[in-house]
Amino acid sequence: MKQSHLFTKTRKEAPKDEVSLNAQLLIRAGFINKELAGAYAFLPLGLRVMKKIEQIVREEMDAIGGQEIEMTTLQGKEIWEKAGKWDERVVDVWFKTLLKNGTELGLAFSHEEPISMMLMQHMNSYKDLPQYIYQFQTKFRNELRSKSGIMRGREFLMKDMYSYNTSKEDLYKFYDKAKVAYKNVFDRLGIGDITFITVADGSVFGDSSHEFQTLSDVGEDTIYLDREKMIAINDEVYSDEKVKELGLKKENLEKVKSIEVANIFPIEKKVSDALGLSYIDEKGTKQPIWMGSYGIGISRAMGTVVEVKNDEKGIIWPESIAPFMVHLIELSNGNEEVTKKAEEVYKWLTEQGVEVLWDNREIGAGVKFADSDLIGIPHRVVVSAKNEDKLEYKKRSETESQFVSLDELLQKLKK
Amino acid sequence: MKQSHLFTKTRKEAPKDEVSLNAQLLIRAGFINKELAGAYAFLPLGLRVMKKIEQIVREEMDAIGGQEIEMTTLQGKEIWEKAGKWDERVVDVWFKTLLKNGTELGLAFSHEEPISMMLMQHMNSYKDLPQYIYQFQTKFRNELRSKSGIMRGREFLMKDMYSYNTSKEDLYKFYDKAKVAYKNVFDRLGIGDITFITVADGSVFGDSSHEFQTLSDVGEDTIYLDREKMIAINDEVYSDEKVKELGLKKENLEKVKSIEVANIFPIEKKVSDALGLSYIDEKGTKQPIWMGSYGIGISRAMGTVVEVKNDEKGIIWPESIAPFMVHLIELSNGNEEVTKKAEEVYKWLTEQGVEVLWDNREIGAGVKFADSDLIGIPHRVVVSAKNEDKLEYKKRSETESQFVSLDELLQKLKK
Numbered sequence: 001m002k003q004s005h006l007f008t009k010t011r012k013e014a015p016k017d018e019v020s021l022n023a024q025l026l027i028r029a030g031f032i033n034k035e036l037a038g039a040y041a042f043l044p045l046g047l048r049v050m051k052k053i054e055q056i057v058r059e060e061m062d063a064i065g066g067q068e069i070e071m072t073t074l075q076g077k078e079i080w081e082k083a084g085k086w087d088e089r090v091v092d093v094w095f096k097t098l099l100k101n102g103t104e105l106g107l108a109f110s111h112e113e114p115i116s117m118m119l120m121q122h123m124n125s126y127k128d129l130p131q132y133i134y135q136f137q138t139k140f141r142n143e144l145r146s147k148s149g150i151m152r153g154r155e156f157l158m159k160d161m162y163s164y165n166t167s168k169e170d171l172y173k174f175y176d177k178a179k180v181a182y183k184n185v186f187d188r189l190g191i192g193d194i195t196f197i198t199v200a201d202g203s204v205f206g207d208s209s210h211e212f213q214t215l216s217d218v219g220e221d222t223i224y225l226d227r228e229k230m231i232a233i234n235d236e237v238y239s240d241e242k243v244k245e246l247g248l249k250k251e252n253l254e255k256v257k258s259i260e261v262a263n264i265f266p267i268e269k270k271v272s273d274a275l276g277l278s279y280i281d282e283k284g285t286k287q288p289i290w291m292g293s294y295g296i297g298i299s300r301a302m303g304t305v306v307e308v309k310n311d312e313k314g315i316i317w318p319e320s321i322a323p324f325m326v327h328l329i330e331l332s333n334g335n336e337e338v339t340k341k342a343e344e345v346y347k348w349l350t351e352q353g354v355e356v357l358w359d360n361r362e363i364g365a366g367v368k369f370a371d372s373d374l375i376g377i378p379h380r381v382v383v384s385a386k387n388e389d390k391l392e393y394k395k396r397s398e399t400e401s402q403f404v405s406l407d408e409l410l411q412k413l414k415k
Numbered sequence: 416m417k418q419s420h421l422f423t424k425t426r427k428e429a430p431k432d433e434v435s436l437n438a439q440l441l442i443r444a445g446f447i448n449k450e451l452a453g454a455y456a457f458l459p460l461g462l463r464v465m466k467k468i469e470q471i472v473r474e475e476m477d478a479i480g481g482q483e484i485e486m487t488t489l490q491g492k493e494i495w496e497k498a499g500k501w502d503e504r505v506v507d508v509w510f511k512t513l514l515k516n517g518t519e520l521g522l523a524f525s526h527e528e529p530i531s532m533m534l535m536q537h538m539n540s541y542k543d544l545p546q547y548i549y550q551f552q553t554k555f556r557n558e559l560r561s562k563s564g565i566m567r568g569r570e571f572l573m574k575d576m577y578s579y580n581t582s583k584e585d586l587y588k589f590y591d592k593a594k595v596a597y598k599n600v601f602d603r604l605g606i607g608d609i610t611f612i613t614v615a616d617g618s619v620f621g622d623s624s625h626e627f628q629t630l631s632d633v634g635e636d637t638i639y640l641d642r643e644k645m646i647a648i649n650d651e652v653y654s655d656e657k658v659k660e661l662g663l664k665k666e667n668l669e670k671v672k673s674i675e676v677a678n679i680f681p682i683e684k685k686v687s688d689a690l691g692l693s694y695i696d697e698k699g700t701k702q703p704i705w706m707g708s709y710g711i712g713i714s715r716a717m718g719t720v721v722e723v724k725n726d727e728k729g730i731i732w733p734e735s736i737a738p739f740m741v742h743l744i745e746l747s748n749g750n751e752e753v754t755k756k757a758e759e760v761y762k763w764l765t766e767q768g769v770e771v772l773w774d775n776r777e778i779g780a781g782v783k784f785a786d787s788d789l790i791g792i793p794h795r796v797v798v799s800a801k802n803e804d805k806l807e808y809k810k811r812s813e814t815e816s817q818f819v820s821l822d823e824l825l826q827k828l829k830k
Contacts, residue, residue, distance in 0.1 A: 007482055007546045009537045033533045036520070039487040041533055047485055067422055070462050072454040073488065073553065074510075074570050095489075095512045097522065099569075100559050105451070107512065107522075118448045118456055122424045131422045138488065138553075144515050154514075155489050 001324070003359040006030075008043050010371045021218065022303035023149025025315050029374045031323075038146025038154030040299075045375065048323040050157065053298050054136055056188045056320065057159045060181040064174070066134045066161055071114055073138060075106045083113045083274045093141040095154075107140035112267070112293055115162050116277055125280050126166050129289070130174065134161035136298060148220075151259065151303035163292040166279060168268065171290040175266055178294050182212055182262055185296065190318025191305060195261060198223050198232040199246065209265030213258035214304050221260050224253040232258075259304050267291040315376030316396050324357040325413065327377035331365050331384035342383040345391065348406060354413055372396075379413060416739070418774040421445075423458050425786045436633065437718035438564025440730050444789045446738075453561030453569030455714075460790065463738040465572065468713050469551055471603045471735065472574045475596040479589070481549045481576055486529055488553060490521045498528045498689045508556040510569075522555035527682070527708055530577055531692055540695050541581050544704070545589065549576035551713060563635075566674065566718035578707040581694060583683065586705040590681055593709050597627055597677055600711065605733025606720060610676060613638050613647040614661065624680030628673035629719050636675050639668040647673075674719050682706040730791030731811050739772040740828060742792035746780050746799035757798040760806065763821060769828060787811075794828060 008030030015034060018024050023040070026032045031046030042050055058068065074097075080086040086106070088094055095107040108114075115133055123129070139158045146154050163178070165171040179197060186195040194215040201209040213223050213232060222235035226248050233242055233253075243250055271277065272288040281287045302321075309316045319325060326349060330342035339360070346358045357377060359368050365384075372380055373396070382392035382401075391409055394401035404412065423445030430449060433439050438455070441447045446461030457465055473483065489512075495501040501521070503509055510522040523529075530548055538544070554573045561569050578593070580586040594612060601610040609630040616624040628638050628647060637650035641663050648657055648668075658665055686692065687703040696702045717736075724731045734740060743761055747753035754775070761773045772792060774783050787795055788811070797807035797816075806824055809816035819827065 005480070005482070007534065007537055007543070007548065030537065033536065035487045035529065035533075036489055036491050039489045041487055041529075042485040043533075044482050044484060047483055050485075065420070067420070067459050068462055069459060070457040070465075072450045072456055072570050074451055074454045074555070076451050095520075097510045097512045100557055105510075114450065114456075118450075118458075119422065121448065122422055122445065128422070133422065140489070142515055155487050 001357055003357055004361050006044060006357075008045065010374050018149070019147050020149035020151065020303075021310070022151060022306040025306055025310060025374070026150065026303075029315060029376070032150065036154070038143060038152070040150055040153065045323040046302075049302055049317070049321050050298060052321040053189065053301055054157075054159070057185055057296055057298065058136075060185050060188075061132075061134045061159070061161055064132065064177045064181045065130075066132045069115075069133055069135050071108065071111050071118070071135055071137055073108050073140065075108050075114055077104050077106060079113050079117055079275070080106060083271070085113070093143060095140045095142045108137065109139055109141050111135070111137065111160055112162055112271055112291070113275060116164075116271055116275060116291070119164065120277060123164075123279065126282060126287075129164055129166050129279060130170060131164045132161060132174070133164075134159060134294075149303050150299045151297075151307070152220075153299060156300065157298040159296045159298055161294040163294070165290045165292075166281070166287065168290055171266055171268065171292055175264065175292050178264055178292070179210065182264065182294070182296070186212060186214075186261065188320050189301060189305060190320055191261075191308060194308065196223070196225055196230055196232045196258075198234050198258075199237065199242065200234045200263065201237055201265070209263065211260045211264075212262040214261050214308060215256055216259045216304070216307050217257050218307055219257040219259040221258050223256060223258050225256055226252050227254065228252065259300075259307065261301055261304050262294075262296040264294045265292065267293050310376070313370070314374035317376045317378055319378050322376070322378050324355045324377050326354055326356045326379045326381055327372045327375065328356050328358045329365075329368050329372060329380060329382045330358065330360050331368070331382060333385075335385050338383055338385050345381065345383060345406065349410075349413075352410060354410075381409065416772055418772055419776050421459060421772075423460065425789050433564070434562050435564035435566065435718075436725070437566055437721040440721055440725060440789070441565065441718075444730060444791070447565065451569070453558060453567070455565055455568065460738040461717075464717055464732070464736050465713060467736040468604065468716055469572075469574070472600055472711055472713065473551075475600050475603075476547075476549045476574070476576055479547065479592045479596045480545075481547045484530075484548055484550050486523065486526050486533070486550055486552055488523050488555065490523055490529055492519050492521060494528050494532055494690070495521060498686070500528070508558060510555045510557045523552065524554055524556050526550070526552065526575055527577055527686055527706070528690060531579075531686055531690060531706070534579065535692060538579075538694065541697060541702075544579055544581050544694060545585060546579045547576060547589065548579075549574060549709075564718050565714045566712075566722070567635075568714060571715065572713040574711045574713055576709040578709070580705045580707075581696070581702065583705055586681055586683065586707055590679065590707050593679055593707070594625065597679065597709070597711070601627060601629075601676065603735050604716060604720060605735055606676075606723060609723065611638070611640055611645055611647045611673075613649050613673075614652060614657065615649045615678065616652055616680070624678065626675045627677040629676050629723060630671055631674045631719070631722050632672050633722055634672040634674040636673050638671060638673050640671055641667050642669065643667065674715075674722065676716055676719050677709075677711040679707065679709045682708050725791070728785070729789035732791045732793055734793050737791070737793050739770045739792050741769055741771045741794045741796055742787045742790070743771050743773045744780075744783050744787060744795060744797045745773065745775050746783070746797060748800075750800050753798055753800050760796065760798060760821065764825075767825060769825075796824065 014024035033041040186192045198211045198213045200211040223232040225232040269288045277289045278286045332338035390403035429439035448456040601607045613626045613628045615626040638647040640647040684703045692704045745757035805818035
């Protein structure tokens with residue numbers, strides 16, 4: 001893509017009321033626009049990143065047998081009353097609205113009950129199970145405050161998956177598979193080395209629930225981490241018994257700040273009991289369905305990556321989710337030979353399947369370099385009159401540049 | 416995909432309160448689920464169709480210079496007050512909700528004003544124009560009644576594009592390009608031959624506005640159509656003068672029912688004047704921006720295709736947006752040789768890039784054929800013990816089947 005075609009511009013200053021680093025950087029670099037506190041539009045660069053995160057998550061959910069659907073935002077109250085969650089003293093993040101005839105509706109803060117009810121239309125026998133159903137859907141949560149940028153929005157994109165099994169044993173078998181799938185997601189997002197599965201709760205939902213926590217000083221959570229065993233305990237459920245129960249030792253645990261990027265929990269029979277979900281077993285007997293729930297905030301994951309992958313100049317995207325792979329900086333100053341060479345490089349890389357943002361704008365080199373560092377595309381290639389036949393190549397994450405041929409460049413990109 | 420993996424089942428009866436044919440067929444075939452009147456969930460088959468329609472529209476919008484973004488559902492009231500559209504006597508389809516602190520918010524029924532305000536953050540000079548910005552975003556419209564299935568929902572997916580030009584001339588140049596892009600979209604959706612550009616209005620928005628109307632007896636609109644000239648006039652603006660103005664002859668016009676599948680209109684300076692949108696021209700003078708608006712309801716387009724492409728047995732999808740290209744029906748009755756052969760065909764077609772739904776369920780042939788006709792995948796291939804080395808092939812739109820080899824099958828699919 002030619003940068004002259006991109007309508008967004010970088011900004012030197014973030015809006016004054018924006019206190020989170022992720023939103024500051026993403027707004028300054030033109031990835032998002034603040035519509036309201038806690039509600040952000042995704043502009044071309046930001047949407048590209050979101051779609052890449054979404055695709056990674058989709059592939060991992062499909063790999064463990066997931067089927068993708070898309071539920072609605074508007075929800076009837078009957079189902080939530082049945083589940084005991086319509087009352088705002090129980091769920092305090094509802095946005096509610098009214099039909100013309102006065103009927104109250106809710107804006108989806110979650111979907112386990114509606115998805116379960118929908119599934120019951122298509123399910124009867126043990127032969128119809130297991131099922132693993134997921135979606136990417138906007139959630140609405142009426143948070144009192146919203147100061148964490150795209151990490152905690154009032155409107156945000158979430159992948160939620162629900163598992164339906166005939167037995168507790170099968171539920172927990174799938175639960176373990178989902179843990180692996182989630183680990184794969186964070187590895188592919190480039191934050192696997194600092195993201196740890198964390199024991200989060202041992203009471204409400206059966207055996208336990210788990211979070212995935214990414215280490216960060218700006219995190220709202222505190223965890224006790226055993227780095228070697230790659231497991232942590234959330235502060236909220238931390239106790240001597242819990243440490244012992246997990247076979248850990250207090251002296252091996254670090255107390256650190258972290259961001260909750262995902263959570264999974266075995267709902268077990270809780271929703272089935274509330275809504276009367278059941279299947280008919282081999283003997284013709286009605287049995288409850290065993291459920292699990294698996295969530296990742298897609299926009300939150302994007303915000304988390306920005307929080308942990310940046311320097312004083314801007315964002316440093318991992319290759320897997322970068323809006324483009326290469327930022328091609330043309331320093332032509334009206335020299336047509338340079339423009340021609342930049343175009344050749346652009347075409348050649350594009351033909352090789354490399355996504356390139358070509359800065360063909362007629363502005364100074366200093367502005368181009370500053371914009372490039374702020375936007376954070378992983379590989380920078382400069383074409384100028386000085387460099388003769390070679391290209392000046394630099395990784396966003398490194399400081400030294402080097403001069404390379406086109407073939408050498410491709411080798412570097414393939415690494 | 417193996418059909419045994421698909422969680423949806425077909426139904427013999429549609430819900431009794433569902434009067435529209437599109438929703439009846441789509442619910443019975445397991446493409447959608449009714450959550451509320453006017454709000455439907457998209458199940459795996461339905462989501463596949465939606466994504467294909469979306470991709471066709473995306474490609475055509477990108478081809479005329481569009482840049483994709485994604486706005487928010489929650490909208491502040493200030494901007495709409497400024498535009499004079501917050502008042503429910505002006506816009507009577509608002510859903511509204513409240514933040515915890517009592518601040519009123521609206522659920523997006525449209526986005527031209529918020530997108531324009533966002534763009535102003537990134538635009539200043541004539542050098543920054545033109546811009547063509549689009550999105551696929553859910554719209555919320557608080558319709559009094561909702562009985563047209565996914566053709567007129569209270570919550571539905573829409574592609575909306577907005578054009579920003581420096582002059583009236585440039586606006587109308589792009590407007591003509593958009594007409595062609597829209598024509599391409601409906602050709603690719605398989606309804607180009609019965610979809611006509613229709614003069615819709617000559618007063619509110621400058622010169623005129625246009626709709627794309629698809630011929631259908633269930634349509635809510637009436638148009639006067641000149642089939643030869645491929646142009647129509649909406650009943651609402653039909654007059655002797657209009658006929659003359661367009662160079663048409665009354666005797667050549669058919670009065671027919673139709674479905675409005677898209678509309679485009681030159682906003683001209685209306686939004687700019689209301690919101691104070693401007694750019695600085697070459698001479699340093701402030702000038703108003705010339706806007707256009709271009710909408711296609713994605714879910715409405717899907718519903719329209721179902722309304723016009725069906726028979727008494729079910730849906731007949733065009734290849735371009737079918738959930739799968741081939742429905743592979745395995746009639747094994749426990750015969751492992753047949754299952755093995757079906758698997759070979761499945762693997763071979765998949766390797767050729769053909770999307771196949773493989774009905775590997777252990778149920779009777781009658782049910783399989785009925786389901787296949789209801790679901791409406793364009794090509795049906797039967798593998799059974801009877802057919803020896805040949806495959807029984809039939810198009811969904813035809814009645815006669817024939818026996819073909821694998822290579823002959825591929826030839827047929829490529830046509």
